[in-house]
Amino acid sequence: MSSPPPLSLDLRSYGPDSTSDSHGFAQIVLPLEGALTMEIGGRGSVIGRGELAFVETDMRHDQVSVRANRSFILDLDPANLSPRLREELGRRPYGALSPAANKLVDFMALMVTQQGASGEAAQAVVDRWAPLLFDTLANGPPxxxxxxxxxxxxxxxxxxxxxxxxxxxxxxxxxxxxxxxxxxxxxxxxxxxxxxxxxxxxxxxxxxxxxxxxxxxxxxxxxxxxxxxxxxxxxxxxxxxxxxxxxxxxxxxxxxxxxxxxxxx
CATH class of the missing domain: 1.10.10.60 (Homeodomain-like)
Known part of the structure; x- marks a missing residue:
């Protein structure tokens, strides 16, 4: 399977059917509306707005939902993450976003609504936004x-x-x-x-x-x-x-x- 760009953001919705998959890049899942029932490497949880899920490279994962939903799916090279952040996300793949990280997700949702989610301009926004999100997550617990x-x-x-x-x-x-x-x-x-x-x-x-x-x-x-x-x-x-x-x-x-x-x- 070919690798995606170093940073790639997509807006997706999921239904009740299994979408089990694994791939040669990592993902961060950020729900915007509704909730997703997820399974990552045999560990299940339900995540909604204000939470994230982290999928490590080559990790088998699945996500389903019985309600209307939308989520940001951020594909990334895990080398973009600090070693400490990658280790922490791998150890606890489900977690709550900090207020600062929530604001960054809100900002990107607004940008996607105004400009769309594709094209060079949108990719440029993602390239600037994602490192800010990683830095915010890497700051760790207050x-x-x-x-x-x-x-x-x-x-x-x-x-x-x-x-x-x-x-x-x-x-x-x-x-x-x-x-x-x-x-x-x-x-x-x-x-x-x-x-x-x-x-x-x-x-x-x-x-x-x-x-x-x-x-x-x-x-x-x-x-x-x-x-x-x-x-x-x-x-x-x-x-x-x-x-x-x-x-x-x-x-x-x-x-x-x-x-x-x-x-x-």
Whole structure:
């Protein structure tokens, strides 16, 4: 397969059919509208506006959606990325954009709307825009996140714990109001919203494996009951857990496993 230009930006939409592929260049996926259910090297997630997915060179990947969607697909030579950024994106291929990176995506969306997405002029804009995006991503977590690092590690290790704002503040060594300020300033969210997103991410990952029942997942990841988990996943993806599990397993090219049955007393 021939390589694309060093930097190539395309605007694409995806449907419910598998588009499984691999290629000799890297990609950054930036949703603009709707959400994509993705699988990258066997790791599944759902990404939407304000998030990205990174596909390493020659990595098998797939993306599907049951709703209207549009995404920027940035093809690139991974040598354009700093070694640290490439390693971090490869280790965590799904992530949230910083406020600064979001503004750059908004700018490019405006430019594409005004000028179109093809031609030499458009390529010149991409050539200037992409390095700015890479630099913004390479700046990494803000300094204040270092002060939250111990707390974030604790939350990631035990997302199903009955976390309160006061308990999170104690682990971070700050007051509750300061905790909220740090999350707002550096992560552009709240402690509760960050935890909710973490829990939902873990649920999506667990659903792909197909081994645990929905009720067990709800208990394990801190939801009050199965209905609460179902509502949260439907809000995020438009699908209930069983349908999401089937779609992800089919996208990964495997046979969907029978839905586990919860044991009742």
């Amino acid at each position: 300094k204040a996140r270092l002060r939250l690092a111990a707390l974030l590690d604790r939350l990631e290790a035990a997302p199903g714990h009955d976390w309160t704002a006061a308990a999170m503040a104690r682990h971070a060594g700050v007051g509750v109001s300061r905790l909220h300020a740090l999350f707002r300033e550096e992560l552009d969210t709240t402690p509760r919203a960050w935890l909710s997103e973490l829990r939902l991410k873990r649920v999506r990952e667990a659903l792909v494996s197909g081994h645990l029942s929905i009720a067990e997942l709800a208990y394990r990841f801190g939801y009050s009951d199965q209905s609460a988990l179902t509502r949260a996943l439907r809000r995020a993806t438009g699908l209930p857990p069983a349908a999401y599990r089937r779609q992800m397993q089919e996208a990964a090219g495997g046979e969907p496993e029978p839905e586990p049955v919860s044991k009742t007393a």
